[in-house]
Amino acid sequence: MHLIIQGLDVGNYDLRALAKLAGADEIEKVSGQAFRLKNIQQQDGISDYCEETQLDYAVVEPDLNLTDFKLIAMDMDSTLLAIESIDEIADIHHTKQQVAEITLKTMRGEISFEESLTQRTALLRGVHIDALQKVYEERMRLSPGAEIMLKKAKTAGLKTMVISGGFTFFTDRIKEKLQLDFATANTFEVQENRLTGKVLGKILGREGKAEALSNVCDKLGISRSQVIAIGDGANDLDMLAAAGVSIAYHAKPVVQQQATFSLNHVGLDGVINLFNQ
Template structure:
């Protein structure tokens, strides 16, 4: 087993202390912000030490390669993107505090995603459709490391997909902009150039995300072990369950508890350092 340590400011004394705890045979440098400890053993003290030192850790099977995977599936808001697009739309309609509060309750798992999206979309009634483009033009922001990660995995033939509980207006543009292979999201109803406050069709929530990932995975002829899924909230639980590796990215506790690995301090490009 290898232990991957990642962080923006890794101190040598911390590396030595963690290696001693893990009884690692040696430490290999991957980058200035990532190190691989060989023949490491999981120990109860390691998570607490890393948390105190602001470091991310991951025990990864030796010999596991990034090329072993064929698909990476990502949540969009607060995962692939560093914004919650619906909150930014709400800001244009002067209802951001109300929408943001519902968003946080949803990510914690306090209310169902379908009910949450219905409530938040209703608050956007009568917003001019042009406001959506304004949000995209002015507030679009990728999460740290997203572009680097995507360029690398795409260069080695891994398929990329976003499955969002947000809206197709943004997911489709993200797909085109980043060259993703698939994008799935919910659709606003628009009449006379304004949002009606309704969502068209079946809402993609936690269960839907899992179903979509499983469907695409099977279409590609991939096993569960060949899939990486990345999310940040409760509505990503089912998606992570359909993947061999689930990554909680700056996530809520409910998702961290179920994920294979948690990234609390590093960007999405940290995925590239996990595997040999």
């Protein structure tokens, strides 16, 4: 097994200490902020050391190759994007505090996503469609490393997909901007250019995200084991469970406990560093 160490500032002292702790026989530089400690002998103490030094770590199989995968699927808000889009709409509508409180409860798994989205969308009743465009143009920010991750994934032959419990207003634009292959999300009901406070059709929630992933796998003729999925909240758990490799990105504890790997300090480009390229 190999140990991948990543961080915003990985020092030689930490690398040597971790190599000794893990019984690694070689330290290999993967990128400016990522290193591979090869052929480790044990894992005890690694988690505590990395938590104390704010480093991300992952114990990986030596033959974990990026080119063995065919699809990378990402949650949108607080994963591919560094914002919660619905919270930003609510900020313009002066209901951000109420919406953010519901969002947080959902991310922690305290209420169902369907109930949460219904409540949050109701608080946006009356918002003009121009406000959504304003959020997209002025507040939409990609998570650090997102474009690097996508470029390298595409170069390796992977298809790209965003699966969001948010809304198609944003996923459609992001899909075009980043040239993603697939995008799935919920749809606002709009009347006379204003949000009615309702969601059209069946809400795409926890189960729906996994179903959307499955449908794309069937369309591409690939197995679930050929999928890398990335998410941060309880609503992503079924989607993550349906993938061959799941990655908790700056995620809630319940997600980190169930994901294959967790990234808490580096950006999305850290996803690529987990694999042989």
